[in-house]
Every structure is written in C-alpha cells, then in structure tokens.
Amino acid sequence: MEDDSVEKASTHRQPGPCTKKAAFKATRLTPTVFLVNEHSDIYDERPFIYVKTISSANTLLILDTGCGGATDKPDIKITSLREFLETCDVEDNEGKPLNVGGKMQYVIVLTDYSTPTPNYSTSLGVVVHHTPGHTPDELALWDESERMLYVGDTVYEWEHIIFPKEGSIVQWLQSMDALIELVGTSEANICCGHVTAGRPAKDVLTAAKAFVMDVLSEKESVRSRFEKRGEVSVEYVQAGSRFSLICPERLVVVARQKVLAA
Template sequence: MLTVAEFFVWLVAGIYFYVLPLIDRAIAEADARDDLEAQRALTVPKAPRSAFTARRLTPTTFLIVEVNDIFNEHPFIYAKIFAEAKEILLVDTGCGGMSRDPTVEITSLREFLETVDVPDNGGRPLNVGGQMGYAVVLSHCHYDHILGVEQFAVDSPIYESAHLPSFVSSQNLPKNSHCKALGVRTPSFEPTLVPHRSRLVFFAPDFSTNVVLLHTPGHTPDEVALWDTDENMLYVGDTLYEFEPIIFPAEGDIVDWLGSIDMLMDVVLGSTSPERALINCGHRTTMRPAKEVLQSTKAFMMDVLAGKMKVHRRETRRGIEYVEYVQPDQRYRLTCPEVLILGARERLDL
C-alpha cells in the first residue's frame, strides 16, 4: 500500500505528465480555431450596409422596407417576381435611400435588388446582376414613394393613375409630391397613365399578368391599388394602414376615400376566397385580412364623421388647421385638415 507521501507524488506526476499536456493541447487547438476564424474574417468580404431590408411574403412576392430614412417614413416597397417572364413588378420606390445612418453603403434600391443577398431568397439577391427587367407602379406621387424612381425610369415602364392627369403632371409634381416643401429635388420621369381596372400587360405582347390596377382616389387624387388575383393580395398604398396615422393632405377627399374603400371591398367580396384575401399597405401593415381591415377602417372613419370621436389634437401646418383622431387602442388614427372633415359631413348630410 502507498504511503500518503507516495500517493501525492504519483498524483502530482499524473497531473504533470498527463493532465497538463491535455490542457495545453486544448488551448492550442482553441487558439488555432481562433486564428482560422480571424483569417476567414479577413478573406471573406463583409456584407455592405444597406438602407433596405427584404423578406418573403409569398412564393413570388417580397416586402422591402427602407428602414432608417431621414424622413422617418419607413416606406414599404413590394417586389413581385414573374420568373417565367424574367421580370419584377415593383410597387413604389421609397425615399431614395436617404438614410440617417452615415455608414450605409447601399442607398440605391436598384443596387440593393441586384447585389445584396437576401436570406429569404436562398441567400441570393432578388435580381442577381440585374438579369430580370422591371416595371414600376407608383401607388401615388408622394415623395416617400417616388424618390427612387429615376433608377428605373431609364429603362423600365413607370405606371401611375390616369384619374387626374394634371395632378401628376411635371408642372404640378413638385408641389403635389411635397418635394418642393421639403426642399428635395423632384424626380424626373415620364409615366404611363393607366385607366381604372386595367390588367397590367407590361413585359411582352404575349405575357399579361393577373394584376389589376384600380383607381382609389381619396388619400390623393392619384392613389391606386393593385389586386393580384393569383395570390388574393391587395396592395393599397397610403389609402390606409394600422397603428400609424392615416394622413390626408389638403388635396385629399374623404368622400372619395369612402367610395374607394367600398370599391375595394367589392373586389375582395367578389374574389374566389374573400376570407383569405390579404391587404398590404404603404407603411406598417402587411399580410392582414383584407375584408376585416377594410370594414374596420371604414367604421372608424364613419365614427369620426358622425361625431362619435373627439379631436385628440390640433395643429397648424403651413397655415392649415389639422386635426387628429385616435382610437382608444390606437389601431386607427386619422390626421387631416379639419376642412376635409367638415366638408365630408356636409356632403354626406351627417
């Protein structure tokens, strides 16, 4: 039997000759892994910072968000890919990549589409190397939807509402887009004005889409919506959204807006699956049940017009008195010139 002294001698020897070498080897292997990762970090290019993000909504459609623009708009841009035609339909173009983040490298929407890897697209850009063409529908002419349009106007069709051509004319666009008021250069482009209920045929004479353009005046005279019959998807621009103020400029018309909501409801109810139809907006709201959102938004507006809701806040903008109404849960909020409320009440005899 070992004495206590002999036991400790063997214990120390075991630690010295067997345990310590194992520890040294583990440390060396960890250091080697760290060195390898450091080398990889040096050799693998870092993904450029972008003003945009993208995620998949459906097998063919992606939501692109301009995440940190200087106007605090965070506009939603939609890209529907027609793989057979090798074309992409864009709904709006955002704020032109004007980011608050000075480290952002990708400020062009087109460059983002063609060069930035998107995890929801298998880690590839939505339009690798610009292999597909584009067509752009502008939901309306406000700056946060058109400031990126020049990138596409050089070689792609740009579609707008034919409801009131003078509103989107080159002479009136600086004012009606609010670019002039913001001190921002107004984009220069030549749009094609599209009639109400037109099926979009823009890629080739032998290829038409199942996307229908609808005139939805109200928010602005040139507001449009798109109805994608293949996917039961409705795109409504700034006609409405949830948890952000629905804003009417001085050029808006609440009675026209109510008519547009009714028309959109008819489109949804006339579809093959009304309960499955989804609505996508220019800000905040996407992939929500279209029927319920349209009904509840209209109910909110009617409560405002009927005097069931009190003015939450007043402010004067450029000499115009604006009022704000807010639901208790803040799902719907309305900000508009008070004269639009008063005029709608008079016309509807409320």
C-alpha cells in the first residue's frame, strides 16, 4: 500500500462522535458505492475516491486513496481517510460512518499502480483491466453487476487531462477503444478520478476520444506552450471546455505519426 491513510488490515475501534471537520465528504452513488471527495487538498486536485461495500466478504473495496489528506486549512482536523471512514457520520449512510469501528477489512486498488498488470478478475466481483496511456501502469475496474466503470485519471470532464512525460497518446487511444468495447451499447456509467462520476460511460469515452483525435488532426489549436520537466508541453482546450489536455508536445507529434499514418 502506498498511502498510510488507510491500513490494509482493520483493527476494530470503538466509534465515537465525529465532531471535527474532515478533509473528505461522502455521498452515495449506488446501493453499494460511495463517492468520497477529498475537497481541500494542497494540490487543488480534489480527487475522487470510490468506496464499495461488499457485505458478503465483510470488505470495503477502495479505489484510490487521494492525496493523503494533505491540506493547508487549519480548521480541518481529520486528514486520515481511515479515520474518516470509521468515525465520521455520512448522511447517505443512514447517518453512520461507512465502516463503523473498523469492523470491515479494506482492499485497496490504486489506478496508477507500480507495474503493468494483465486483466484479471477478483473474488470481490470486479474485473481489473490494464489501460496504459495516461501512464504505463494505469488500471481500470469494471463492475459488471452495477454496470460501473472506474477509470482513474485516464479520462474526465471539465478539467485538464494531464499526461506525464511517461504517457502515450497512442496507447491511450487503444485503451479507450478497449473500454468503449467493454461498456458496449448497454447502459453503463463511468466514474473518474476527478470531476466526473456516475455519467454515461459510452458518451464520455467516445467524446473524449473524438476530442483527442481532433487534437491530432489539428482541428484543435494549441492554447499555450510551456516547459515542464525539461521539455515543451502543450495545452489544448475544447470549445465549451468539456475536454482539455496538457501533455508533452512530443506525445502529440508521435501520435500524429503513428495514428494518422495508419
């Protein structure tokens, strides 16, 4: 585990009243899934964390762990995700914490994982897919029972999709095609690492891919150029700002050569 805000194994704690302000807020997305928003991080990322209750396995499946509660707001006293989950009342959960007293164990999936991994099913009813592009090790989770796709930072709306220098637009497009095929034509929703949660999956995926293809075909113009991590990066912003992109210019050049020439 890369984040100490939630420990892998749970030791039972006696719940007490949560009277302190927390760095997190939780709302219900589905009968089993809660969206936990880390709303006041110092990086201004406001990441989305997804918590799925799997009662049959006495487990909380946590997708990503946010920014570790890092905040510069002095009135926020609860910065541990685990403390929030075990002690803070959630209105959408009948006014109770999501894991009262730490009685359920935790399983954590980080969508930006340490090494590439093949697709595989878990005993918790979700399928993990390797979706390289945004980063070489990006993961997505598919919950067939609730028709919910979790994609981390691969795509989202209304904020810049930011590729690091290790990313690949070529691989990203391939992963998008795979995810579009996965969700198919049936109703499915997508949950992203920022901003977008519970939106129609196929619409978000196909619209994001179309925007990036417009970037490659130069239908979208460069909004700005700047140096980042030792190389020139570019910014593109779609009219209306639904989708926008920041990445090393090199990634765009390589993708134009490989994708448009194919």
